[in-house]
Amino acid sequence: MTSTPHGARARARNEITAAIKEEARRRLAEQGAAELSLRAVARTLGMASSAIYRYFPSRDDLLTALITDAYDSLGEAAEAALKASAGAAPGERWTAVCEAVRGWALAHPHEYALIYGSPVPGYAAPATTVPAASRVGFALIDVVRDAHRAGELNVPSVPADLEAEAARMAADFVPGLPPAVAPACVAVWAQLLGLIGFEVFGQFTRIVEERDAFFRHTVGGLARTVGLRPAGAS
Amino acid sequence: MTSTPHGARARARNEITAAIKEEARRRLAEQGAAELSLRAVARTLGMASSAIYRYFPSRDDLLTALITDAYDSLGEAAEAALKASAGAAPGERWTAVCEAVRGWALAHPHEYALIYGSPVPGYAAPATTVPAASRVGFALIDVVRDAHRAGELNVPSVPADLEAEAARMAADFVPGLPPAVAPACVAVWAQLLGLIGFEVFGQFTRIVEERDAFFRHTVGGLARTVGLRPAGAS
DNA sequence: ACACAAACGAGAGCACTGCTCTTGCAATGC
DNA sequence: GCATTGCAAGAGCAGTGCTCTCGTTTGTGT
Numbered sequence: 001m002t003s004t005p006h007g008a009r010a011r012a013r014n015e016i017t018a019a020i021k022e023e024a025r026r027r028l029a030e031q032g033a034a035e036l037s038l039r040a041v042a043r044t045l046g047m048a049s050s051a052i053y054r055y056f057p058s059r060d061d062l063l064t065a066l067i068t069d070a071y072d073s074l075g076e077a078a079e080a081a082l083k084a085s086a087g088a089a090p091g092e093r094w095t096a097v098c099e100a101v102r103g104w105a106l107a108h109p110h111e112y113a114l115i116y117g118s119p120v121p122g123y124a125a126p127a128t129t130v131p132a133a134s135r136v137g138f139a140l141i142d143v144v145r146d147a148h149r150a151g152e153l154n155v156p157s158v159p160a161d162l163e164a165e166a167a168r169m170a171a172d173f174v175p176g177l178p179p180a181v182a183p184a185c186v187a188v189w190a191q192l193l194g195l196i197g198f199e200v201f202g203q204f205t206r207i208v209e210e211r212d213a214f215f216r217h218t219v220g221g222l223a224r225t226v227g228l229r230p231a232g233a234s
Numbered sequence: 235m236t237s238t239p240h241g242a243r244a245r246a247r248n249e250i251t252a253a254i255k256e257e258a259r260r261r262l263a264e265q266g267a268a269e270l271s272l273r274a275v276a277r278t279l280g281m282a283s284s285a286i287y288r289y290f291p292s293r294d295d296l297l298t299a300l301i302t303d304a305y306d307s308l309g310e311a312a313e314a315a316l317k318a319s320a321g322a323a324p325g326e327r328w329t330a331v332c333e334a335v336r337g338w339a340l341a342h343p344h345e346y347a348l349i350y351g352s353p354v355p356g357y358a359a360p361a362t363t364v365p366a367a368s369r370v371g372f373a374l375i376d377v378v379r380d381a382h383r384a385g386e387l388n389v390p391s392v393p394a395d396l397e398a399e400a401a402r403m404a405a406d407f408v409p410g411l412p413p414a415v416a417p418a419c420v421a422v423w424a425q426l427l428g429l430i431g432f433e434v435f436g437q438f439t440r441i442v443e444e445r446d447a448f449f450r451h452t453v454g455g456l457a458r459t460v461g462l463r464p465a466g467a468s
Numbered sequence: 469a470c471a472c473a474a475a476c477g478a479g480a481g482c483a484c485t486g487c488t489c490t491t492g493c494a495a496t497g498c
Numbered sequence: 499g500c501a502t503t504g505c506a507a508g509a510g511c512a513g514t515g516c517t518c519t520c521g522t523t524t525g526t527g528t
Binding site for chain 1: 508
């Protein structure tokens with residue numbers, strides 16, 4: 001399969017597929033998903049628009065590929081912050097990961113809109129995007145698990161009507177942690193992305209000015225919600 | 235009809251404008267903003283597509299009108315819950331307003347996507363939408379102010395690098411409340427809408443099953459963040 | 469009462485989109 | 499060598515937002 005005559009075609013195909021994705025990503029980053037036109041990327045690639053359909057059966061499939069890439073790129077940023085902060089106090093790691101996610105979102109607003117904004121077409125989140133999408137959440141959970149191992153986790157309480165749900169959540173995503181933290185993790189995950197989304201989408205215009213300090217402070221509150229001692233707390 | 239010479243045209247114009255908005259809103263609710271086509275609404279209204287431009291100078295202007303309406307509709311839902319819960323404990327009112335917002339979002343997912351999802355076109359949030367957009371936030375703040383008047387507000391602390399910002403925020407949106415609660419209010423506002431957005435946009439699929447109980451519990455945590463005693467807390 | 473101006477509706481048309489189908493060419497497999 | 503397959507290009511369809519023009523209707527100032 002390496003130097004077989006069959007491989008030449010395959011390699012060319014991979015290269016062209018990558019070139020299409022790259023150009024599409026460039027346009028996405030500049031103008032947003034709504035303005036992404038198959039014909040335009042075909043034009044700048046010097047190929048007929050119909051040729052693109054050999055590589056992506058439809059525009060939505062191209063978008064799905066970009067979605068997966070965006071999830072992965074964001075997940076990598078979060079995991080990088082996780083690694084870079086290894087050994088630090090859980091509270092510090094928490095804000096490090098959160099700020100990495102925020103930094104990525106501010107640097108790639110259109111990609112962020114693609115994955116956490118409104119589902120663009122008839123909205124479809126194919127199952128293939130799930131693993132890439134969960135990386136951010138797992139990075140956050142890693143911090144919590146870290147704190148739990150160190151005995152520094154303040155396990156929250158959970159109402160009776162959520163106990164079963166918490167147990168299921170814990171079994172699915174948070175193995176090795178007390179079930180009671182699972183709902184808090186999920187809630188904080190959604191709240192963090194909501195907070196970042198508001199900033200990226202301009203909802204904070206004329207409302208929040210000191211964005212950095214505001215984010216740091218708010219993220220500290222989120223840490224407390226999952227049972228962590230926030231960074232810099234006495 | 236000839237009673238008011240000047241009013242005949244104006245009234246017809248208002249009626250047609252309303253009919254266009256109504257039909258557009260219907261299509262928006264069914265298919266989403268991306269699929270909203272000017273020509274299609276013109277067709278079902280029995281008029282030429284070019285005639286629509288006498289009433290809305292562009293598709294984006296129609297969308298802007300729908301955005302304002304959606305903000306108002308959501309704001310009304312929140313304010314209705316506020317009124318209906320008058321006299322109840324602040325914690326109860328808090329979850330009442332939050333659940334009203336969530337209920338509206340789940341009932342009008344496309345409208346919700348329009349106002350809190352990714353900015354669709356080249357994204358424009360004209361200043362005219364601001365008052366409508368702030369109604370939800372003010373409904374939440376009203377609950378906090380209510381608690382403060384009753385002396386039941388647990389004023390949070392604010393780090394030194396946010397004190398000036400908190401004072402500015404308080405002067406702008408939260409008059410009569412201690413400045414320290416302002417950042418918490420803004421943060422919780424963003425977090426609440428983020429939480430709802432995750433549910434509406436399907437991010438909770440296969441993750442949260444008991445949505446009602448989960449939301450109730452999470453919203454209780456948000457209440458605590460702004461200094462309220464959550465509903466049903468001892 | 470009449471003329472003038474403004475508002476209006478309809479149609480044609482432009483540039484653009486996603487997507488399909490057919491045709492011709494080149495590389496691959498027997 | 500020959501048949502099969504993968505690929506690229508072009509034409510074409512249906513649809514979009516938007517503009518322009520051309521009559522017609524409606525309201526108003528004199």
